[in-house]
Amino acid sequence: MTGMQPRISLITLGVRDIARAAAFYESLGLVRADGPDGVVAFDLLGQTLGLFDLEKLAEDIGVPIETLGVGGATLAHNLGSRAEVEALMLLAETAGARILKAPQEVFWGGYHGYFSDPDGHVWEIAHNPFSPLRQGDGAFRWQGYGAD
Structure with a gap:
């Protein structure tokens, strides 16, 4: 290979x-x-x-x-809804995360927010309605999971 x-x-x-x-x-x-x-x-x-x-x-x-x-990189965690984004951002803040950007609509039609963990690693928590997560396990793929 x-x-x-x-x-x-x-x-x-x-x-x-x-x-x-x-x-x-x-x-x-x-x-x-x-x-x-x-x-x-x-x-x-x-x-x-x-x-x-x-x-x-x-x-x-x-x-x-x-x-x-800590460089210019983010780790992203995609969720199935705006409500899930709100809930996880609140959980992260309660756990000690620093909120960098409160959850909000994004120009491309999604919804996201950013936090940093206690060591400064930046996480994006997002809902992308154009990339549906795979049913069952919530796997993410750039173009989403349709009927396949």
Whole structure:
């Protein structure tokens, strides 16, 4: 095989306090999976979200911690309705998230808001009426799931 397959298997967030970060994501409803010492993992739909000590992550990569920073990237979580967006944003704020943009209509016809977790990782919580989620498991696909 050559090239990448169309998937992201693991998203690892470098965090300064693993216990605090794990408690934050657990309070949002994610369920912790067993992992090796020093790693907290949450199985998602087809991927895993990992939490790893920021200093150890820099060491593992072989770069100074300053080069990791918080860059111009967001993690998105799509939901089936505006009400679900409102509810999850409220839950995130209650869990300690900093609301960056309150839920609101978007120019392209969707509805979304942004928050940052305790380490500054930015999440978009969105409802895209043009990309219906897959029935049953809520999987997201850019063009949505129709009758297939």
